[in-house]
Amino acid sequence: MRPKVPKLAALMDEAEPDVLAYMTFPPQHRAKLHSTNPLERLNGEIKRRTEVVGIFPNEASIVRLVGAILLEQNDEWAVQRARYMTLETIAPHQR
Numbered sequence: 001m002r003p004k005v006p007k008l009a010a011l012m013d014e015a016e017p018d019v020l021a022y023m024t025f026p027p028q029h030r031a032k033l034h035s036t037n038p039l040e041r042l043n044g045e046i047k048r049r050t051e052v053v054g055i056f057p058n059e060a061s062i063v064r065l066v067g068a069i070l071l072e073q074n075d076e077w078a079v080q081r082a083r084y085m086t087l088e089t090i091a092p093h094q095r
Contacts, residue, residue, distance in 0.1 A: 042073055 002009040022033045046069050056062045 042070075045069060045073070 022030055025033060046066055049069060050056075050062070050065065053065065056065075
């Protein structure tokens with residue numbers, strides 16, 4: 001296909017490290033990385049709660065609300081019985 005679509009081939013060659021980045025994670029995490037459902041749920045919750053407020057007086061108030069939502073979600077994820085990924089299994093792979 002390279003001769004027919006050289007731009008696509010170049011793009012795919014350039015994107016290869018990003019596309020395969022999940023392979024550096026432990027095998028037990030890879031199955032969970034295929035889904036963006038947790039992020040989509042979090043984004044939906046942020047959207048829902050910001051729409052309740054409607055109009056924000058300034059940018060700092062948006063940052064405070066979204067920051068509070070993110071902290072709340074982090075706390076929930078940290079104490080979940082069946083955690084998505086544990087810090088203990090990710091720690092050896094952090095840079």
